[in-house]
Amino acid sequence: MATGPVKNLFTHSFKPNLFQVSGNSKGKDRFVFWADAVAESAIEHAKRNGMTVVTIKSGGSPSGPKHLGNMNDQIRAFFIYDAVKRRGVSARLIYTNDDMDPLRTIPPSVPNGDGKRHSFTERELSTLEKYLGWPYSRIPDVFGCHGSWGEHFNSVIQDGLSRIGIVMENYDNSESYASGRFLDATRLTLSKTALVREVLSRFQRNIEKNWIPFHPVCSNCGKITTTALSFDPGSETVEYECKGRVLAGKYVIKGCGHRGFSTLREGKLPWRLEWVAQWMVFQVNAEPFGKDHYEGSWKSGQALAREIYGIEPPASLVYEFFLVNGEKMSSRRGNAYILHDLLKVLEPEVIRYLYTKRPMMQRNIDLKNLHLLVEEFDRFEESFFKGTSEEAARIYPALFTTLPSKKPLRVSYLLASYAVQFYPVEEAYRSLIRAGVVKEDACEEDRERVLRRLRLAKNWLSTFADASKYV
Structure with a gap:
């Protein structure tokens, strides 16, 4: 559990939400919305690198539904994108669907196509177990409404966002590898394998001396938990053995023992490298992520960006975790609520407002006192129409696709x-x-x-x- 300060999200009175303040000539504090601060950094990043369009990215693995805490990635990315556009700068908001990641465990319940919770039967769980270690893009959709597990849960994510007025350009990693969009980045990574090992060894223990940064899909059993044995730059093929792997330090996936060869379009880079390769391929200028990535992947990512891919790391926004009723969100606890759940009890603009709050403050979403958040929003809205709040003047217009012409x-x-x-x-x-x-x-x-x-x-x-x- 995070160790930062915890604040109940729902206060009894509206208070300014300061992310950053600076003194003006009269010695008074000036409100600066965190999205504006990151937007300025993203614009400068684009200028330094000769880019005419500012790209704000978020991403995620379609392992299942993304709970309210996970959605910080997408919704905070939207506010940064919106802040860039309000400065008259061309921008794009993209989402990378990491659907080449392996299924490592089966959640006890998941949302169907409408976002309604479905608990798996013993028969369904037994059927799904054979897909452990498979890429999400190749696992059948248990509900039969989409082409794959990955497509289904990405659709749930995007549907939730669209219901609060947020639309992103979606890029499936499976398509990016298969089409060759990632080919140059993958080729570059493997051509610098020795340097990749050296860079990662500064941040990770036990980088094996013969480790090759690529995971082919096994042509025999379909799993992507393989071990690369060699890379032939001439034919651009990777020899592999399906040994299986331990995922996230605890999920043991067994291999079938098959040895074979794959092209660079039939597998994936390890996540730490894939993340940075995406920055290069999509020319990313800013990306938000949780503090868990800041303490691990972000630090190695900066070094990989400069030393392997020859790019400047994007501007970043680090955010703290959300708690629900004082606990971490987890499908095992049954409290991994998604946007569809909140939309049953809150207006879209209130949900957006929730995510404008200071990112580096851990917050407890007290669902039994949800009315306090709504009352806070109502006062915030009133202060906008009265013209009494600098914060409301800046943030309130970003809560709507179409700004109300008069106080609702x-x-x-x-x-x-x-x-x-x-x-x-x-x-x-x-x-x-x-x-x-x-x-x-x-x-x-x-x-x-x-x-x-x-x-x-x-x-x-x-x-x-x-x-x-x-x-």
Whole structure:
């Protein structure tokens, strides 16, 4: 568990969310949104390297659903991208789907195509076990709605993002290897194998003297947990043996013992190298990542970028982890909530607001007190329309695809939760009119907003709220 300070995400009053402050000529503090600071670094990185388009990247392995903590990668990348565009600079927001990674364990439950949780049966688990060690791109989709396991879970990730208004250019690693997009980077890596070993030995123990940085897919059993034995630069083929590997230090994947040859399009680079190779191939100028990568992969990645690939590492944003109800999120604990889960109880703009908070502050998402986050957002929104907050003036427009022209009508989330305990949603709306909370002639847009909040509060009561929220 991370050791940084822990803050309950839902405070009782709106307070500035300072990422960085600097004194002005009058000695007062000036608010700087963290996304602006990274955007400036990304723009400068692009200029130094002769790039006319600023590329903001995030990525992930489609091992299963990405929980709310993992989504820091994508959503914070979006805010950096948005900040670059607000400066009038051309930008692109890309996502690399690491679907050549091996399946190392089977989660007890996963979301289907609609984001609804499905617990695997014993029969399904038994069927999936034979795919341990296979690339996600080659494992059948258990739900039958996509071409592969990797495609299915990447679709769940992208669908969740699209529901809060975020769309990314998607690049599947399986396609990037097969099409030759990664060919030059892979060729360069293998041509400098001795130097790769030397660089990585500064950061990792037990780099074997004959280790070759490539994992072919076994042509016999389909696993990608093979060991490269030699590389022939003339034919650009890798000889390998399917010995199996220990993944993440604890998942033992057995090999079939087959020996064979593969091309550079039929396997993958080890992750530490693949990550840096992506920076080169996609000309990445900035990428956010969790503190776990900062303490390991980022430090070796900077050295690999300069010494192997001849590039300058991109600007970075390091973020702390989220906790849920005081615990780390885990599918084993049953608390690995995804965006689809939050969208049942929160408006998209409130979810976006959650991710604008300071990245290097570990936060506890207290789901039973979710109303406090909504109340904080409502006050934040009000301060924007009153013009009383420099922070709101900067951040609020980034929470919407289309900025509201006037202050939206918001009903207290807690009040909404009380109303739906006595009435069905439509009748609860009419009760708010009778109480004078909502005007009878409210515009259709405001009416829909209030109805939506009533439905969200009703869902919250049946999922996360504790007994104290019932009347």
